[in-house]
Amino acid sequence: MNITGKKAVVVGGASGMGLASAEALAAGGATVAILDREASEGKAIAERIGGIFQPIDITDFEEAEAALATAVEQLGALHIAVNTAGGGTVKRTLGRNGPHDLGSFRKVIDLNLVSTFNMNRLQAFHMSGNEPEDEERGVIVNTSSIAAFEGQIGQVAYSAAKAGIAAMALVMARDLGPQGIRVVAIAPSLFATGATSKFTDQQVAPLVADAAFPKRMGRPEEYAKLALAVIDNPMLNGQALRLDAGQRFAPR
Template sequence: MQIDGNVAIVTGGASGLGAATARHLAANGAKVGILDFDGAGAVRIAEEIGGVAAQVDVSDDAAVDAAITKIEQALGTPRIAVNCAGIGTAARIVGRDGKTSFDVFRKTLDVNLFGTYAVMTHAARRMMELASVEGERGVIVNTASVAFQDGQLGQAAYAASKGAIASMALPAAREFARAGIRVMTIAPGLFHTPMMESLPDDVTAQITSNIPHPARLGAPEEYALMAAQIVANPYLNGTTIRLDGATRLPPR
């Protein structure tokens, strides 16, 4: 599917991978709607790229539907949806003091998994009503993490949420195949995002030493390029692509 002239929505578009994706899609001719919990950040990026912003908590199904309606009314029905919204959490299942972390687990799944599912659901429903163009009505790109396979100590909640996102790709792609909608997942490794930027230099150096090649953090623009390549390649469907410089996360 071509990017130029089509409407795209990007969740988590106020920063990091989402902002890079929104910029890349807009630079390639897409009309972009940005959904983010950070409303001011979403407006800032939208103004930069000539798009439309909607403040939303993606874990709220009704709010997601309303936010996509806002984008649809302003730009048209999206044919491209990229889910980058998410939270990174770290907590032991049972802490050293015996404290459990069910609240962390629930919150992580609410945002990462249920948020992705809600956006995919409401985007796909709208895409189904569009006319088919060369056999396609839409493309949905979800974001997992290499933690879905290499989850580290303290990442049970995060890994579970990202593993579920990866697992959804094939059944969702099979369900939407008749409508001409593709579903793919990107599993990023260690990327230069706001979360990583907050770490001390020595910690960042230790992390990057575990990345074979290129031996550096991934650039958000490289994630954006992967998302655009998925949109452009009609035979990519129903699977998860690791984007990680061949890294494998150690146990801790």
């Protein structure tokens, strides 16, 4: 899909990989709606890139539906969706204080997997009314993790959620193929976002020791480059693409 002139939403677009994706989409000629928390820098960023900002709580599913609808109404259409919002916690299935509590497990599943699916089903609905371009109406890019494939000790909830995002890609691509909508998940390794962006070289070194090359954390703009490549190439569909410098997580 040609990005120029398209309408895009970036969920989690006020920081990290989402911010880099929003900036890259805008630089490529798309009009971008940043959907992020009210307290984020989303409004200022949207003004800077010539887009719009819509506050959202992705775990309030009804509110999120309304927020997306408002953003699409302001954009006038929706062709591209990049979903990067999420997070995790570290708890073992059975720890010193007993079994993993269900409350925090469900919270991580809701924050990552359920909220992503909620956004996807609604994004696909908005895309389905587009006039096709080379038979294509829309592209959805989700964010998984290499923890989906080799999660570390204490990542049981996060790995389950990110594995679900990876697994949904093919099924949703098949579901949405008749509408001309593609779905791809990107599965990053450790990226310099949030708290990790402040790590020193000494702190980073052991975390990326098992990467083939380069032995460093990924950069948000490298995620954005892959997201734009996915959008540009119609043959990329129904899969989770690892973005990991050849890294395979060890057990801990």
